[in-house]
Amino acid sequence: MDIAGGRRTLAALLVxxxxxxxxxxxxxxxxFVFPGPDVTSDVSVIYQGWYExxxxxxFPLDDVTWQYPPAAALPILSPALLGFLDYAxxxxVLAFLADLVVLALLAYAGLRPGKTLRGAWVWVLGVPLLGPTVYARYDVMVTAVAVAGLLAGARHPRVMGLLVGFGAMLKVWPALLLVGVRKRGTWAWAVAAVAxxxxxxAVTMPGAFAFLTFQRNRGTEVESLGSLVFHIARHFGWNGQVQLNYGSIEFLGPYVxxxxxxxxxxxxxxxxWLLLWRLMATRFLPNTLADAAFVGVLMFTVTSRVISPQYMVWLVGTAAVCLCFRxxxxxxxxxLVLAAAFVTVLEFPLWFVHVVASDRLGVTxxxxxxxxLVVAAVLGAVELWRSTVSRDPVPPLPAQAARTWETSASS
Structure with a gap:
């Protein structure tokens, strides 16, 4: 990218x-008031209650809505850093700053050899598609840690291990970033960070692992893939109910x-499947680590009992890292994930009442x-398999990119 063109692109990104x-x-x-339920109540009521x-x-030992690993206490407590502001x-403001950190990381990576600013554009355009929910959940902070770890993977495997371990103790899912990692050192540092x-x-705060019991007892959340069974069944006499359960709106009743x-x-x-892919993969290119992480997070999201709107922040973040690589x-x-992000803001919070009612608009x-998301997961898995599981030799990289890759592989 020429200097003038790079400056114009960066200026457009920032604006x-x-x-x-x-x-x-x-x-x-x-x-301004965004239509639908108030998405900020999680911060002003739930998070602030946990903070106290x-x-x-x-830890909140008697609160079943606390379903997070112990390091999640850090983002919940983080507003204390800005004591001159009210909690919410x-x-x-901290969520806003985490968003900015992700942009800075993606922009810096996008200007390096073999990279592109397309990844930064995915983040810049993908986040607002989800609406204000992004700033009303701590997932954007976790995603910042995950993006930093994934971008560090090739050149700084130890740093990636530490960041992934820290991210996993914030909200578990960053552990999936290790799917495509080949260096044992990265895994070792991740395990060390978790331990x-x-x-x-465990030593300093009672109830650090109570979340494991609360998480196990969750049901089928109304936005998940499995919930479609009950949304449709309600039109044919299914006599279950929809209610707040373990911190989310879930289906309760027969066959749940x-x-x-x-x-x-x-x-x-x-x-x-991911384990099989890892055993069969023979071609590991500079983009493979990010592609595998994106596919892994996407597949686990699709099959989860819960697909809350904030889960889409994870997908946008890992998708952005993928497209940093040419x-x-x-x-x-x-x-497809970006399109799903736009539909997500329509179903929550805009027309969430229709989702809860299982009417035609909500089900659609x-x-x-x-x-x-299902199509994206299938296509992503197919592309990952095709690009890495092959008996053909790895095609040569351009000279400059090859030097960069050899240097990082030897570190």
């Missing part, structure tokens, strides 16, 4: 990011346990959103 993020802040600060408990040195406002953090929290078990089975199938084959799956939105 677009600034305008869209200003709008998100105006929504979460309620200068956590700052006294214990401080949290939104160290687990030990610290069966569908939840089926979702867990599919998650097991996904794990088996050689990535994930362009179509990434486009879920079929479209979840259908896009």
């Amino acid at each position: 677009t990011w600034g305008l869209t993020r200003a709008m998100l802040l105006l929504f979460v600060l309620k200068v 408990t956590l700052r006294h040195g214990t 406002t401080a949290f939104f 160290a953090l687990a030990a610290v929290f 346990g069966l569908v939840s078990s089926a979702a867990l089975f599919l998650t097991g199938v996904v794990f088996g 050689s990535s084959r994930m362009r179509v799956p990434v486009a 939105l879920l079929v479209v959103r979840n259908g896009l």
